[in-house]
Amino acid sequence: MEKIIEIIGKTPLKDFIPQKYTNRLKILNLSSGEYFHYSEKELNSTFFLIEGMIQIKQTTQDGVDLNYILLDNFNVVGEKKLLFGKEGGVDFYTIRDKTKILEIPLDIGIKLIKNDKFKIFLLKLHCEKLHKFVWDISILHFKGVKKFLAHNILTYSTDDKFRFKNMSFLSEILSIDRKSLYSAVKKLEEKKLIIRENKIIKILDRKKLEEYIKI
Amino acid sequence: MEKIIEIIGKTPLKDFIPQKYTNRLKILNLSSGEYFHYSEKELNSTFFLIEGMIQIKQTTQDGVDLNYILLDNFNVVGEKKLLFGKEGGVDFYTIRDKTKILEIPLDIGIKLIKNDKFKIFLLKLHCEKLHKFVWDISILHFKGVKKFLAHNILTYSTDDKFRFKNMSFLSEILSIDRKSLYSAVKKLEEKKLIIRENKIIKILDRKKLEEYIKI
Structure with missing residues (x-):
C-alpha cells in the first residue's frame, strides 16, 4: 500500500501539511456509488480528491438541488466549512471505481487554515470549482x-x-x-x-x- | 466633496491601502446607465462599489451571456484579473443614480495583492459574489x-x-x-x-x- 506521505507528496498539499499530522489523516479507497459524507451527518472532515471521480449534491435551505461533478482532477470538498464556517446540507459520493480520497479531520483543517498560504490555496480551489459550476449551469440554462x-x-x-x-x-x-x-x-x-x-x-x-x- | 481617504475609511479597504497610494485612486460619481468599463477595452483597474448599484455583463468566449447584479453593498468588480490573471469580456455599468465607485489602477492593485491578507480579503469578496450568482441562477433555472x-x-x-x-x-x-x-x-x-x-x-x-x- 502506498504510504500517505507519498500520496500527499504527489499533490500540491505537500507544501502545507507538516509531517506531524500525517498519522491523523486517512486514505479512502472507494468504489463507484459510495457516499463518504451525507447531508444528515455533521461534517467533520475536509476531503481531497486524489484519483477517481466524485459528485457533490447540495440541497439549499429551501430545497433547490445543485449538482456539480468533479473529475479525476485534484480537488477538494467540504472546504466551505473551513473557509466560511458552514457547509450546508451536502452529499458527497463517488461516481467512478478506484476513487482515492484523502480525509483531513476538522481539527487539523482548522490548524492548517491558520497558514495564510494554505487559506489562499484553498480559496483558489474553491473558486475554481465555482467557476466550473457557473460555466456548467450557464450552458444548461442558456443553451x-x-x-x-x-x-x-x-x-x-x-x-x-x-x-x-x-x-x-x-x-x-x-x-x-x-x-x-x-x-x-x-x-x-x-x-x-x-x-x-x-x-x-x-x-x-x-x-x-x-x-x-x-x- | 468627501475626501478619498474618508471614503476608504468607511470601508474594509482601510486596512489594506497605504496612504501613499491614495492620490493615485479615483472616485467615480455616476448616474444610472453609465458604463465604467466595457468589454472591448483593456481592463486596467479594479473597481470597488461604495454606494449605489451596478451590474456586470459577462460574455464568455463562445457567447453565453451571464449577468449578475450587485446591490448597494460594498463589493468589487474587475478583481478576477488581479486574482486569476484574466477577466474575460465584461461590461460594468451602473443601474442606479448616485452610484459611487472607487477606482484602483492595475499597477497599485498588483502591489496591494502581494499582501496575503488583502489577497484573502479579495478572494472572499469574489466567492461571495459567486455564491450569490450560483444561488440566483439556480432559482432561475430550477424554479x-x-x-x-x-x-x-x-x-x-x-x-x-x-x-x-x-x-x-x-x-x-x-x-x-x-x-x-x-x-x-x-x-x-x-x-x-x-x-x-x-x-x-x-x-x-x-x-x-x-x-x-x-x-
Whole structure:
C-alpha cells in the first residue's frame, strides 16, 4: 500500500501539511456509488480528491438541488466549512471505481487554515470549482439540455470515449430527466456528432461537437 | 466633496491601502446607465462599489451571456484579473443614480495583492459574489421566471417597494425577456403577492412572497 506521505507528496498539499499530522489523516479507497459524507451527518472532515471521480449534491435551505461533478482532477470538498464556517446540507459520493480520497479531520483543517498560504490555496480551489459550476449551469440554462450533454461528453471523455454505468445513472449525475437525456442523445446521433454503443458514447467528430456548443 | 481617504475609511479597504497610494485612486460619481468599463477595452483597474448599484455583463468566449447584479453593498468588480490573471469580456455599468465607485489602477492593485491578507480579503469578496450568482441562477433555472422575479423583488426592495426605471430596463437587468416578465408580474399580482404601480412594485405580503419561492 502506498504510504500517505507519498500520496500527499504527489499533490500540491505537500507544501502545507507538516509531517506531524500525517498519522491523523486517512486514505479512502472507494468504489463507484459510495457516499463518504451525507447531508444528515455533521461534517467533520475536509476531503481531497486524489484519483477517481466524485459528485457533490447540495440541497439549499429551501430545497433547490445543485449538482456539480468533479473529475479525476485534484480537488477538494467540504472546504466551505473551513473557509466560511458552514457547509450546508451536502452529499458527497463517488461516481467512478478506484476513487482515492484523502480525509483531513476538522481539527487539523482548522490548524492548517491558520497558514495564510494554505487559506489562499484553498480559496483558489474553491473558486475554481465555482467557476466550473457557473460555466456548467450557464450552458444548461442558456443553451439547453443537448448542448449541456455535448459539453459533458467533451469534458469527461477519454480518447473520445465517454463511459457511463447506465442511462439512469447518467441521468442522475447530470441532473437531466431520463426522457430529455434519451432525446438529447438521439439528436446528437442524428447530427452524426456521437454514436452510443451500450455504455459508451463515442465522439465521431470532436471539432464539430465543440462547434455545436458554440452556435 | 468627501475626501478619498474618508471614503476608504468607511470601508474594509482601510486596512489594506497605504496612504501613499491614495492620490493615485479615483472616485467615480455616476448616474444610472453609465458604463465604467466595457468589454472591448483593456481592463486596467479594479473597481470597488461604495454606494449605489451596478451590474456586470459577462460574455464568455463562445457567447453565453451571464449577468449578475450587485446591490448597494460594498463589493468589487474587475478583481478576477488581479486574482486569476484574466477577466474575460465584461461590461460594468451602473443601474442606479448616485452610484459611487472607487477606482484602483492595475499597477497599485498588483502591489496591494502581494499582501496575503488583502489577497484573502479579495478572494472572499469574489466567492461571495459567486455564491450569490450560483444561488440566483439556480432559482432561475430550477424554479423558473416567476420565482426568480419574486426573489429579486425581495432582495432589492426597500421598505417593501421595488423601484425600477421602466419594464424594458427591468427586463434587461434581470435577463428575462419582456413577455415572460410581464406575464410573471401579472401572475404574482393575481396571487395577491405584489401590486405594480407604474415604476414601483409593492410587496403586499412579504412572508407569503418568501414562502412562494420555497414551494
